[in-house]
Amino acid sequence: ETGVTQTPRHLVMGMTNKKSLKCEQHLGHNAMYWYKQSAKKPLELMFVYNFKEQTENNSVPSRFSPECPNSSHLFLHLHTLQPEDSALYLCASSQGDAKETQYFGPGTRLLVL
Amino acid sequence: GDSVTQMEGPVTLSEEAFLTINCTYTATGYPSLFWYVQYPGEGLQLLLKATKADDKGSNKGFEATYRKETTSFHLEKGSVQVSDSAVYFCALSDHEGGKLIFGQGTELSVKP
Numbered sequence: 001e002t003g004v005t006q007t008p009r010h011l012v013m014g015m016t017n018k019k020s021l022k023c024e025q026h027l028g029h030n031a032m033y034w035y036k037q038s039a040k041k042p043l044e045l046m047f048v049y050n051f052k053e054q055t056e057n058n059s060v061p062s063r064f065s066p067e068c069p070n071s072s073h074l075f076l077h078l079h080t081l082q083p084e085d086s087a088l089y090l091c092a093s094s095q096g097d098a099k100e101t102q103y104f105g106p107g108t109r110l111l112v113l
Numbered sequence: 114g115d116s117v118t119q120m121e122g123p124v125t126l127s128e129e130a131f132l133t134i135n136c137t138y139t140a141t142g143y144p145s146l147f148w149y150v151q152y153p154g155e156g157l158q159l160l161l162k163a164t165k166a167d168d169k170g171s172n173k174g175f176e177a178t179y180r181k182e183t184t185s186f187h188l189e190k191g192s193v194q195v196s197d198s199a200v201y202f203c204a205l206s207d208h209e210g211g212k213l214i215f216g217q218g219t220e221l222s223v224k225p
Contacts, residue, residue, distance in 0.1 A: 045212050099206045101147075
């Protein structure tokens with residue numbers, strides 16, 4: 001059971017393409033997160049939004065551009081990606097800060113060719 | 114900075130075996146500690162958590178105790194099932210409560 005949805009579930013793109021990942025939470029939470037999950041590596045926090053304001057940018061390259069139009073929606077705009085950006089991108093939300101439980105979506109599996 | 118270290122996997126057990134997955138942490142202040150589980154093809158979901166020293170989190174037969182003196186939060190289950198096969202992540206919230214810091218995950222495979 002999850003109140004966090006992500007689309008698309010799978011994405012293949014070339015290095016010159018522009019695409020966007022979408023996340024929507026139906027839980028009434030105020031905070032939303034983007035994580036990158038690569039094989040054999042810990043989850044990497046990319047961005048944090050709290051009440052639509054970005055509160056964390058974890059030294060993410062500018063080819064990843066987040067957008068949070070409201071507390072329920074979060075986007076990750078992608079352009080001129082590299083093959084090493086291939087990973088599972090997870091969205092999460094929470095009510096309050098990171099001491100509270102984060103609820104994760106199923107992720108978007110991205111392959112950059 | 115804050116960090117989490119988990120035992121490396123994969124861990125393979127027979128059904129009804131006892132499970133321990135070790136987790137130790139380094140942190141400033143008094144973090145909250147979490148275990149998340151990721152089943153194949155899904156996102157992470159919270160398994161249990163503890164917010165202060167000596168607290169025990171428990172859920173679905175799993176339990177972990179917040180040990181400040183050994184900076185550990187080991188996950189245990191007395192009798193695993195095939196359905197417990199998944200990747201388990203230990204995590205802490207940093208002292209400012211701004212983000213979760215995850216370990217690298219431990220894959221558990223339970224055979225019938």
